[in-house]
Amino acid sequence: MVKGRIHSIETFGTVDGPGIRYIVFTQGCPLRCRYCHNRDTWDPNLGKETTAEEIIEDALKYKTFFDSSGGGITISGGEATSQPEFIEDVFRLAKENNLHTCLDTNGIVDIQKIMGVLKYMDLILLDIKHMNPEKSRWLTGVSSEKAIKLAKDLDKLDIPVWIRHVLIPGISDDRENLIKLAELIKSLSNVQKFEFLPYHTMGKQKWLDLGKEYTLEDVPDATDEDVAKAKSIFSEVGVYI
Numbered sequence: 001m002v003k004g005r006i007h008s009i010e011t012f013g014t015v016d017g018p019g020i021r022y023i024v025f026t027q028g029c030p031l032r033c034r035y036c037h038n039r040d041t042w043d044p045n046l047g048k049e050t051t052a053e054e055i056i057e058d059a060l061k062y063k064t065f066f067d068s069s070g071g072g073i074t075i076s077g078g079e080a081t082s083q084p085e086f087i088e089d090v091f092r093l094a095k096e097n098n099l100h101t102c103l104d105t106n107g108i109v110d111i112q113k114i115m116g117v118l119k120y121m122d123l124i125l126l127d128i129k130h131m132n133p134e135k136s137r138w139l140t141g142v143s144s145e146k147a148i149k150l151a152k153d154l155d156k157l158d159i160p161v162w163i164r165h166v167l168i169p170g171i172s173d174d175r176e177n178l179i180k181l182a183e184l185i186k187s188l189s190n191v192q193k194f195e196f197l198p199y200h201t202m203g204k205q206k207w208l209d210l211g212k213e214y215t216l217e218d219v220p221d222a223t224d225e226d227v228a229k230a231k232s233i234f235s236e237v238g239v240y241i
């Protein structure tokens with residue numbers, strides 16, 4: 001069985017998918033988001049080596065909590081799709097044990113690379129960081145085109161998704177970006193939920209601890225008012241959150 005590298009486990013997660021969830025944070029991410037709150041997940045050589053069997057054996061200890069809350073197992077990161085064979089094993093074993101499965105991804109992946117994984121997916125959490133390819137490149141190191149394509153491909157495959165967008169004042173909350181994002185969501189029939197994740201500076205300390213420069217130093221946290229404004233722009237396109 002393929003071994004994977006993980007950063008950490010959270011046994012009672014409540015924000016990355018429905019119900020109470022066992023969250024596996026994998027090690028390694030090809031993106032370079034300026035606001036990354038898991039800066040210590042980037043290096044694929046760090047973390048702890050483990051197998052899908054070990055993970056599922058541990059997750060099953062909490063199955064009653066998952067079953068009573070509509071929860072299950074989520075693999076997040078870092079970027080989980082950087083280890084496609086490993087996460088396929090975890091999700092296959094999860095389904096064999098009747099666990100609800102959820103993949104949290106930045107979407108910067110070719111769908112062919114994860115077709116084996118998609119067979120076992122109940123839900124995908126897809127982060128769309130910026131609709132503008134250039135601004136996405138500035139913010140994350142890569143263009144958003146692949147994530148947008150993945151959203152459309154998952155729609156064709158009829159795999160349910162929650163789309164999430166980190167709302168960063170002055171960076172990803174501009175009208176043009178939000179209108180394009182709302183139009184994308186409106187064009188898809190598999191979006192069960194959309195969430196704005198208000199930007200906060202809580203991850204900054206990890207950057208400083210690692211001796212790295214935090215380049216969004218002057219950007220304030222997103223406020224309730226910022227989120228309300230973004231929702232109002234969405235409603236102009238007919239997307240109500």
Ligand code: SF4
Pocket residue numbers: 029030031032033035036037038039041077078079106140
């Ligand atoms: S995709 Fe996630 S883990 Fe990777 S750099 Fe961006 S915020 Fe960090």
